[in-house]
Structure formats: C-alpha cells, structure tokens
C-alpha cells in the first residue's frame with residue numbers, strides 16, 4: 001500500500017511541476033495575443049469616424065436604452081453624421097457599418113469574408129449548421145448541393161401550390177372585409193403553409209394536427225429570436241437559459257425538430273420502398289437538364305433577371321439550363337433523392353438542418369415582404385390601380401389561376417415588389433465577422449480581422465446618389481433605363497455574391513402569384529400614411545404598429561383614367 005502511494009505521488013508532483021508553469025505560459029501568451037489583437041484593432045479603428053467612446057463600454061450606452069422602433073431612426077441619423085463608414089465599439093467588440101456600394105461589394109463579393117457574425121448564434125439551436133450560419137467547406141459543399149434545388153424548373157412546378165394557397169388566404173381573409181386588421185398574420189400563415197408543401201411536401205390534405213402545431217411553433221420561434229436581438233440581456237445564454245423564453249424555446253424546438261425528423265424518416269422509407277419496386281423519382285439532373293425545345297428565350301425572363309444580373313451568383317448559372325415543367329418534388333424529396341442515389345454526401349441530420357433553415361429563411365422574410373407591398377398599395381391608390389389594370393389585361397374578369405407565363409407579364413407588379421424591397425428591405429442589415437484584414441475603397445481604410453462588418457441595406461437603398469427622391473415610393477425606379485447604369489451593390493435586398501439568398505427566385509415568383517391573387521379579389525386601403533409606418537429593426541424589418549390594412553371586394557372591371 002505504502003509503496004503504491006509513494007509511486008503515485010512522485011508523478012503527480014512532477015505533473016504539477018510541469019503543468020502549472022505551462023498553464024501560466026499558455027495563459028500569458030493568450031492574454032498577450034488578445035491584447036495585441038485588440039490594440040491592432042484599436043490602431044485601425046482609430047482612423048475610422050465614429051462616436052466618442054468611454055473606457056470598457058465603448059459606445060454600448062448609445063443603444064442600451066433604445067427601443068427597437070427607435071433603432072432604425074438612430075442608425076440612419078448616425079449614418080448622416082459620420083458618413084458611409086462608421087465605427088462603433090460595443091465593449092471590446094469593434095463593429096464597422098458600411099453603406100457605400102463600392103465598400104459593400106468588396107465584402108459581399110468575396111469568397112473569403114463569408115463568416116457570419118456572432119449574432120447568428122441565436123439560430124444555432126434551431127438551424128444547427130444549416131446554410132444560413134455554416135461556413136467554410138461545409139457551407140461551400142451544402143450551397144453547391146442546395147442551390148440547384150431552387151432551379152427555375154423546380155420553381156415552375158410550385159406555381160400550382162402558390163395559386164392554391166393564394167386562394168385559401170383570400171377566403172380566410174373574407175371575414176375581415178371592411179375592418180382594419182393586421183395583414184401580416186395572414187401573410188405569415190399562408191407563407192408557412194406554402195413552405196410546408198414546397199420544402200417538405202406536406203399538403204393541406206396530408207397535413208395533420210402536427211402541421212398546424214409546426215406552423216405555430218415556427219412563428220413563435222421567430223418571435224423568440226427577435227426578442228433576443230433587441231433585449232440586450234437575453235443575448236447572454238447565462239441569463240436566457242433561466243427565462244421562460246428558454247423553456248418555451250425547448251418546447252417549440254421539440255415540435256419543430258420532431259416533425260422534420262418524422263417527415264424525413266417517412267419520406268426516406270417511402271423512397272426505399274418505391275426503389276425496391278423499381279419506382280424511382282426523377283433525379284435533380286433530369287429535372288434540370290437542357291433540351292433544345294425548352295431553353296429559356298431571352299424575352300421569357302423576368303425584369304428582375306436584369307436587376308440582379310450584376311452580381312451573377314450560382315442561381316443564374318444554374319438556370320441557364322432550363323427545361324419545361326415536370327413532376328413536382330419538394331426540396332426535401334430532392335435532398336433525400338440525391339443523398340440516396342449517391343450524388344451528394346449528406347446525412348439525415350444535415351438534411352434536417354437544411355430543411356429547418358429553408359423553413360426559417362423562407363418564412364419571415366416573405367411574410368414581411370408581402371405585407372409591406374400590400375400596405376404600400378393601400379397607401380398609393382394610383383399605383384394599385386395601375387397594378388390592377390395590368391392584372392386585368394392578363395386575366396380579364398376570369399378567376400383562372402396564374403401560370404408561370406402570366407407572371408412574366410406582371411411587369412408593373414414586379415417593379416412594385418422590387419421598389420417595396422428597396423424602401424423596406426425585409427433583411428435590413430447583413431453582418432459578417434472578418435477573419436482577415438480587408439482594405440475598403442473609402443479612404444483606403446483597413447478593417448481589421450476580428451471586427452464585425454455590418455452592411456446597412458436600408459441606408460444604401462435610400463442613397464440619393466443612386467435613387468432620385470429616395471424616400472418616395474416610385475416603382476419607376478426599376479424601369480430598365482433607370483437600373484441599367486446603377487451600381488449593382490446599391491440594391492441588395494437579397495444580399496449579393498457567393499452568400500446571396502438562395503431563395504431569391506422562389507420568393508419573387510411566389511410574391512407575384514400570391515399578391516396578384518389577392519389583388520384580383522380585393523382592393524386594399526390603408527388609413528395609415530407611409531410616414532406613420534413605425535419601423536422596427538431586428539433581423540427582419542417590420543412595423544411595430546402592425547401592418548394595418550382594410551380589404552374591399554374587387555369589381556373585376558378595368559379602372560379608368562389611370563396614368
């Protein structure tokens with residue numbers, strides 16, 4: 001026994017003798033490194049204009065007591081005061097706001113600066129390592145896999161789903177006729193229904209109670225994440241984990257992940273059963289391959305193809321090979337198929353993360369986008385009349401559903417949507433964490449590694465250098481003659497470059513079908529003027545006063561005297 005004690009004590013003494021000095025050395029190196037890194041940051045940041053800082057807190061006090069509705073105004077005012085590059089310190093974190101399209105292009109068009117900022121961590125329990133927050137090789141591989149599932153042929157096959165759900169929401173809104181109500185509730189509901197069907201293949205018919213619970217859970221989870229963005233104390237996990245929000249989040253995620261897992265399991269089983277019977281769905285390659293008859297003619301392209309062509313991303317590349325409509329498959333079916341046939345190496349868990357990501361990204365953005373368009377048309381009667389006359393020219397007084405070809409004729413409606421996304425971009429800022437120094441075009445400032453860069457989309461979209469009367473809602477801002485010479489990075493509602501929104505074409509197509517269906521059935525009016533819209537900035541731009549609107553049954557006749 002004694003000898004045993006003696007034997008263990010000698011190495012333990014030796015271990016401590018080596019371990020503690022090593023720990024001390026490592027900690028000192030770490031502290032020195034952090035100090036060096038910070039002082040490097042201070043050195044570069046010093047040159048960039050920004051509000052005066054106080055020790056330790058930096059500029060944190062400036063935003064501490066601001067309500068979310070005050071933050072938009074505040075950010076715009078500071079932009080006016082300090083210019084296109086503004087430096088702010090939140091404690092020891094350096095944040096640089098950029099609003100010059102030339103600087104923004106350097107960041108967004110880069111293959112290097114693709115890391116999301118730490119704010120995105122709130123999504124992690126829900127979206128895991130999905131496309132929105134993953135980075136590096138994982139993001140690259142998954143982006144390559146997922147972008148083709150948004151090919152225009154796949155999107156065309158969704159037009160029927162967009163129509164049916166458009167009709168459903170028209171019926172759902174009927175009891176609101178003549179009353180003031182919040183249209184966002186309806187846009188949010190219909191968006192989740194459409195996503196359930198296009199992302200997971202869950203239709204109203206096949207949807208049981210769990211589909212409804214899922215939709216509610218998605219909406220409530222978005223709310224919790226919003227709360228964490230603007231209630232500063234909820235940003236700390238150590239506080240958040242002890243709140244009711246955290247308990248609620250766990251329950252909601254059980255519902256969300258429970259359904260996604262269940263659907264993936266069922267779909268995979270069905271896929272394997274069918275395969276055993278020799279029934280195999282068309283592959284993504286088959287659905288998106290070129291044939292001579294169905295290459296997209298130039299005049300078959302929508303207006304926004306030109307608006308976004310300057311930051312050609314993988315979405316454009318994919319679509320140049322187009323075929324006609326084939327069998328409809330949800331994004332999930334396509335992912336299962338490509339993982340099973342060996343085209344892509346993606347696990348069930350990763351498929352779940354990507355489906356959850358599409359459900360999140362596709363939901364709040366389009367719900368806010370469509371609500372803004374309806375409210376703006378409620379305010380601008382002349383513009384709504386012109387939209388309706390265009391729809392009347394396409395559909396007459398018929399009630400037939402819209403086709404993909406019809407959507408290409410909705411040129412004025414498309415300009416209205418693009419203009420609404422300009423003035424009220426649903427994603428008002430984009431944030432990146434720099435892992436390398438980068439020199440920008442304004443004054444050759446160097447933004448140091450470790451800093452967070454925030455691209456101020458809302459401010460860029462209201463720059464008088466690029467838009468005459470930038471605070472006036474004017475769809476003609478998107479006439480070809482006005483877009484042709486404009487800086488591409490002065491219009492970035494879907495971001496741009498390699499990490500641009502993979503759902504851009506899906507969103508625009510869906511918005512056109514959904515909004516045209518609503519506007520063919522209802523005239524919309526707003527008692528609230530545009531200057532009374534109380535904007536709230538968090539991850540998604542919304543109105544704190546609610547998207548208040550009135551609807552009235554539409555007489556299906558052309559409107560006279562419309563300019």
Ligand code: HEM
Pocket residue numbers: 131132133143357358361362363365366369425426427429430431492493494495498499500501502503504506507
């Ligand atoms: C009006 C509607 C939409 C707007 C304004 C919008 C805007 C954006 C923006 C600005 C980003 C970049 C975010 C960032 O870098 O932080 C983004 C990314 C993304 N969006 Fe959208 N989006 C919309 C609709 C959709 C839809 C309908 C889907 C899917 C069905 C979708 C899926 C995604 C995904 C997966 C990403 C991450 C892409 C990546 O990092 O590679 N979005 N979106």
